[in-house]
Amino acid sequence: MLLTCSAFFAYEFLTFRKTTISQLTTLGKIIASNSTAALAFESKDEADQILAALSAEPHVVAAGLYTANGKLFSHYPANLAPKHFPGTVQKDGFSIEESYIIGYQPVIEGDRWLGTLYLRSDMKAINQRFLLYIGIVALVMVFSSLLAYFLTERLQKRISDPILLLAETAKAISDRQDYSVRATKLGNDELGLLTDAFNQMLTRIEEQSQEIISFNQDLEQKVNDRTMQLEAANRELEAFSYSVSHDLRAPLRAVHGYARILEEDYHSVLDEEAKRLLNVVQQNAKQMGMLIDDLLAFSRLGRKELTKTEVSMSELAESVVSDLNKNTPHNARIIIQPLHTVFADRSLLSQVFVNLLSNAIKYSSVAQEPVIEVHSYTEGPDVVVEVKDNGAGFDNQYVNKLFGVFQRLHSSEEFEGTGVGLALVKRIITKHGGRVWAYGELNKGASFFFSLPGELKR
Amino acid sequence: MEVLRKLIKAKQFSWLRSASSAILIPFLLLTSWSSPNQSAPSKEYQLKAVFLFNFTQFTTWPPHAFPEPETPVIIGVLGNNPFGNYLSQTVKGETINGHPLVIRYYKKVEDIDACHILFINLPKGIGTKEVLSNLKNKNTLTVGDAPDFIGQGGIIQFVTSDHKIRMKINMEATREADLTFSAKLLRLADIVN
Numbered sequence: 001m002l003l004t005c006s007a008f009f010a011y012e013f014l015t016f017r018k019t020t021i022s023q024l025t026t027l028g029k030i031i032a033s034n035s036t037a038a039l040a041f042e043s044k045d046e047a048d049q050i051l052a053a054l055s056a057e058p059h060v061v062a063a064g065l066y067t068a069n070g071k072l073f074s075h076y077p078a079n080l081a082p083k084h085f086p087g088t089v090q091k092d093g094f095s096i097e098e099s100y101i102i103g104y105q106p107v108i109e110g111d112r113w114l115g116t117l118y119l120r121s122d123m124k125a126i127n128q129r130f131l132l133y134i135g136i137v138a139l140v141m142v143f144s145s146l147l148a149y150f151l152t153e154r155l156q157k158r159i160s161d162p163i164l165l166l167a168e169t170a171k172a173i174s175d176r177q178d179y180s181v182r183a184t185k186l187g188n189d190e191l192g193l194l195t196d197a198f199n200q201m202l203t204r205i206e207e208q209s210q211e212i213i214s215f216n217q218d219l220e221q222k223v224n225d226r227t228m229q230l231e232a233a234n235r236e237l238e239a240f241s242y243s244v245s246h247d248l249r250a251p252l253r254a255v256h257g258y259a260r261i262l263e264e265d266y267h268s269v270l271d272e273e274a275k276r277l278l279n280v281v282q283q284n285a286k287q288m289g290m291l292i293d294d295l296l297a298f299s300r301l302g303r304k305e306l307t308k309t310e311v312s313m314s315e316l317a318e319s320v321v322s323d324l325n326k327n328t329p330h331n332a333r334i335i336i337q338p339l340h341t342v343f344a345d346r347s348l349l350s351q352v353f354v355n356l357l358s359n360a361i362k363y364s365s366v367a368q369e370p371v372i373e374v375h376s377y378t379e380g381p382d383v384v385v386e387v388k389d390n391g392a393g394f395d396n397q398y399v400n401k402l403f404g405v406f407q408r409l410h411s412s413e414e415f416e417g418t419g420v421g422l423a424l425v426k427r428i429i430t431k432h433g434g435r436v437w438a439y440g441e442l443n444k445g446a447s448f449f450f451s452l453p454g455e456l457k458r
Numbered sequence: 459m460e461v462l463r464k465l466i467k468a469k470q471f472s473w474l475r476s477a478s479s480a481i482l483i484p485f486l487l488l489t490s491w492s493s494p495n496q497s498a499p500s501k502e503y504q505l506k507a508v509f510l511f512n513f514t515q516f517t518t519w520p521p522h523a524f525p526e527p528e529t530p531v532i533i534g535v536l537g538n539n540p541f542g543n544y545l546s547q548t549v550k551g552e553t554i555n556g557h558p559l560v561i562r563y564y565k566k567v568e569d570i571d572a573c574h575i576l577f578i579n580l581p582k583g584i585g586t587k588e589v590l591s592n593l594k595n596k597n598t599l600t601v602g603d604a605p606d607f608i609g610q611g612g613i614i615q616f617v618t619s620d621h622k623i624r625m626k627i628n629m630e631a632t633r634e635a636d637l638t639f640s641a642k643l644l645r646l647a648d649i650v651n
Contacts, residue, residue: 036515037516037642037643037646040509040512040515040516041509041512041623041625041643041646042505042622043622044622046645109515109516110515111555112515
């Protein structure tokens with residue numbers, strides 16, 4: 001706006017200057033025309049009188065008539081000394097010198113040049129104009145600023161206040177998570193519509209929030225119920241397997257015991273075939289006992305809590321190997337590489353080693369030079385242990401069956417066993433939060449892996 | 459002298475003008491105000507000569523006074539010539555609305571045929587009245603500086619007072635001669651009916 005005003009007034013001001021000069025020129029021409037006779041006939045009185053008429057224009061401060069010789073013939077005002085007038089006549093036309101407009105107008109009658117009129121006008125009119133324009137611009141600026149300020153104040157009330165209110169409400173709602181709050185509607189305009197839409201949305205959110213909460217509660221309830229059911233079922237199962245194995249043991253002990261008595265007491269009376277038959281009975285009873293033991297151990301595991309300590313696997317593996325060497329004669333070469341230290345249940349981990357190593361010994365016995373190797377490495381945060389043998393191996397396509405309970409990939413004629421050992425290993429490792437897996441090649445060998453998560457190692 | 463005046467008239471040489479004024483004025487002041495000299499006219503008569511010439515610019519003659527575009531404006535002097543050749547020099551080369559200017563010197567009124575401006579300067583003023591009545595309908599602007607020139611029927615009378623030349627104009631005589639003066643001239647003069 002300042003730009004527009006300034007441009008406008010600059011133009012006005014310049015045109016005013018032009019106009020002033022043109023008016024002055026006209027004045028000069030009139031005076032000059034009237035003073036021809038006075039100059040021609042050298043009538044100073046007449047010339048003085050004519051120039052005196054310039055008093056009507058207050059901005060003309062001096063005027064003079066010069067003869068054709070360039071002599072100052074008459075001057076105005078009468079009391080201004082001739083020294084204030086130019087000595088010589090300049091060329092015709094108007095110009096601005098210092099703060100005055102100076103003009104020379106030739107006095108011509110017909111086609112005769114008789115002399116020159118000199119005019120001096122001050123710039124007060126122009127300056128006043130200029131100041132007036134500045135004043136107006138300032139006034140307009142002040143006024144429109146006030147108006148703008150006043151308007152924005154009023155508009156703010158109507159527009160930005162409702163919006164701010166809405167924003168505050170939204171913020172309060174999200175801070176407090178209280179969806180029952182509603183925004184206040186001010187007025188029926190577009191902002192009112194916005195407020196309505198906002199409130200509608202809040203209602204919807206509130207409803208949904210309620211749904212979610214009640215749904216959650218339902219789920220919680222269901223989960224609780226299921227857990228309780230599951231726990232109950234588990235307990236039943238464990239109690240069942242415990243009592244079953246206990247109850248199964250008793251008659252088995254009887255069978256084994258009595259067979260032994262028969263063999264020992266009636267040794268002299270029995271023939272070879274009879275002895276053989278009794279042996280079979282004993283072996284089978286023993287087998288069944290082992291099965292029951294394993295089953296018992298398996299079920300016991302379910303009830304036990306883990307007691308985790310720092311376990312040096314190297315030490316553990318060495319002690320397991322020395323026990324196995326004592327109890328089970330074998331010709332396998334067992335190499336234990338330096339193993340990591342882990343945070344686990346010592347007795348259970350010991351069981352894992354026992355099972356894996358006895359398996360390895362058993363199945364590698366068929367090899368010419370059985371070699372068993374145990375080593376560990378880290379995989380990210382976890383510690384992985386590998387037990388490798390070069391024995392009978394297994395068909396890798398059945399690898400998924402290996403760790404199932406009672407799953408065996410070899411018959412009892414080939415290798416004795418109950419098929420529970422690996423399932424036990426899996427259970428123990430899974431309870432620690434680790435994984436088990438294996439890889440095998442028929443008649444070449446097998447590798448069994450288990451991992452223990454590193455976060456246990458604290 | 460003539461060269462100097464021509465230069466004075468030329469607009470371009472303003473500096474020369476001022477220089478020449480500086481020279482001319484003191485020179486002219488040396489010459490006595492009122493001592494008519496045949497060869498070197500007094501300042502008074504120099505001025506009057508210029509006035510006679512200037513009258514041509516402020517006077518309107520009836521159309522039949524200038525039948526042709528080239529009809530000259532005739533300024534005549536009847537009687538003694540107080541201007542020397544100043545008058546001739548003043549009008550030399552000048553034109554008024556395209557009309558050339560001619561100066562005639564008459565001894566007797568019978569010598570006059572057509573004259574636009576006539577300066578009557580008869581010795582001792584004898585015969586002025588008759589001349590004036592003779593010229594009544596001849597569209598001649600009669601000028602004189604005798605004290606009773608107007609009374610005798612003249613149109614413009616020069617009156618010298620206080621080193622200033624003023625004019626008296628006889629409006630009746632003007633009307634009789636079918637002449638019109640510019641208001642600018644009339645303002646300067648004393649109008650006598």
